[in-house]
Amino acid sequence: MIQVKELTKEFKNGKNRKLTVLNNINLEIEDGDIFGIIGMSGAGKSTLIRCINLLERPTRGHIIIDGTDITEVRGKNLHALRKNIGMIFQNFNLLMQKNVRKNIAFGLEITKLKDFKIPGMNAENYKKLNYFQKRKAKKAEINKRVDELLELVDLREKEYYYPAKLSGGQRQRVAIARALATRPSILLCDEATSALDSKTTDSILKLLKRINEETKVTIIVITHEMNVVQKICNKVAVIDKSEIVACGYTEDVFQNNSSEIVRNLVGGIMYESDNGIFKSVV
Numbered sequence: 001m002i003q004v005k006e007l008t009k010e011f012k013n014g015k016n017r018k019l020t021v022l023n024n025i026n027l028e029i030e031d032g033d034i035f036g037i038i039g040m041s042g043a044g045k046s047t048l049i050r051c052i053n054l055l056e057r058p059t060r061g062h063i064i065i066d067g068t069d070i071t072e073v074r075g076k077n078l079h080a081l082r083k084n085i086g087m088i089f090q091n092f093n094l095l096m097q098k099n100v101r102k103n104i105a106f107g108l109e110i111t112k113l114k115d116f117k118i119p120g121m122n123a124e125n126y127k128k129l130n131y132f133q134k135r136k137a138k139k140a141e142i143n144k145r146v147d148e149l150l151e152l153v154d155l156r157e158k159e160y161y162y163p164a165k166l167s168g169g170q171r172q173r174v175a176i177a178r179a180l181a182t183r184p185s186i187l188l189c190d191e192a193t194s195a196l197d198s199k200t201t202d203s204i205l206k207l208l209k210r211i212n213e214e215t216k217v218t219i220i221v222i223t224h225e226m227n228v229v230q231k232i233c234n235k236v237a238v239i240d241k242s243e244i245v246a247c248g249y250t251e252d253v254f255q256n257n258s259s260e261i262v263r264n265l266v267g268g269i270m271y272e273s274d275n276g277i278f279k280s281v282v
């Protein structure tokens with residue numbers, strides 16, 4: 001479980017001036033959730049997601065993942081923490097000089113040999129291997145993992161392509177595979193479908209949902225596209241002007257139109273309720 005407690009983030013804005021981008025945020029995200037965070041541009045969504053993997057350090061407050069307050073984590077332990085949190089972006093952030101296989105393998109390649117855990121091998125057996133045996137075992141394990149991920153994101157046929165020769169949707173599939181390579185328990189998606197057309201968006205959302213069901217990875221989705229939240233998020237939080245103004249099961253939040261910001265954001269969305277009857281929430 002991810003618990004965000006009384007989180008505040010301030011940026012220095014000129015001499016002696018502060019900009020409060022997140023103000024006393026409280027959230028609970030359960031294991032296996034696909035949790036949406038929505039809000040207008042500038043509301044603080046990206047800053048919140050960047051605090052969750054400590055790309056930004058909160059000014060005050062706590063982020064507790066499975067009982068560990070990660071705001072206290074520094075140095076070597078930070079590396080282990082980051083391996084547990086994958087991230088994908090709007091612009092994919094692929095390495096353009098590396099092919100699909102090498103992009104996916106990247107996070108595993110840069111893991112130091114001593115930190116590389118080979119599944120199925122216990123610490124005693126591993127200790128007995130010499131340096132070259134360890135390197136060989138690491139290489140074989142990386143290849144096996146990349147093969148699995150290529151199957152998962154359905155890119156087997158493009159494994160030796162460079163990103164420049166891939167469509168936007170294929171690039172995002174590579175980014176998803178790369179983010180999952182270290183078997184993280186959390187996947188952060190920062191406007192991951194914003195650069196894609198609606199058909200490609202749908203195929204990426206289906207893929208994320210399938211991955212969530214198969215691997216139980218917790219997914220946090222930041223988006224300004226309400227249809228993304230409607231299609232895959234079981235829960236959603238709405239941020240407005242640095243604060244959470246609504247939070248809960250997606251259907252409940254979308255159907256409760258008491259807050260103006262929620263009305264503006266979800267205005268016009270048709271929601272399918274449990275009994276199959278479509279109704280407008282505005």
Ligand SMILES: Nc1ncnc2c1ncn2[C@@H]1O[C@H](COP(=O)(O)OP(=O)(O)OP(=O)(O)O)[C@@H](O)[C@H]1O
Binds near residue numbers: 019040043045
């Ligand atoms: N490093 C920084 N230094 C100063 N101000 C920042 C910094 N990063 C973000 N901000 C400010 O924080 C506010 C929130 O930014 P953030 O990117 O979190 O919003 P957002 O909701 O993700 O917006 P968008 O949907 O447009 O990406 C903005 O006013 C932005 O200018």
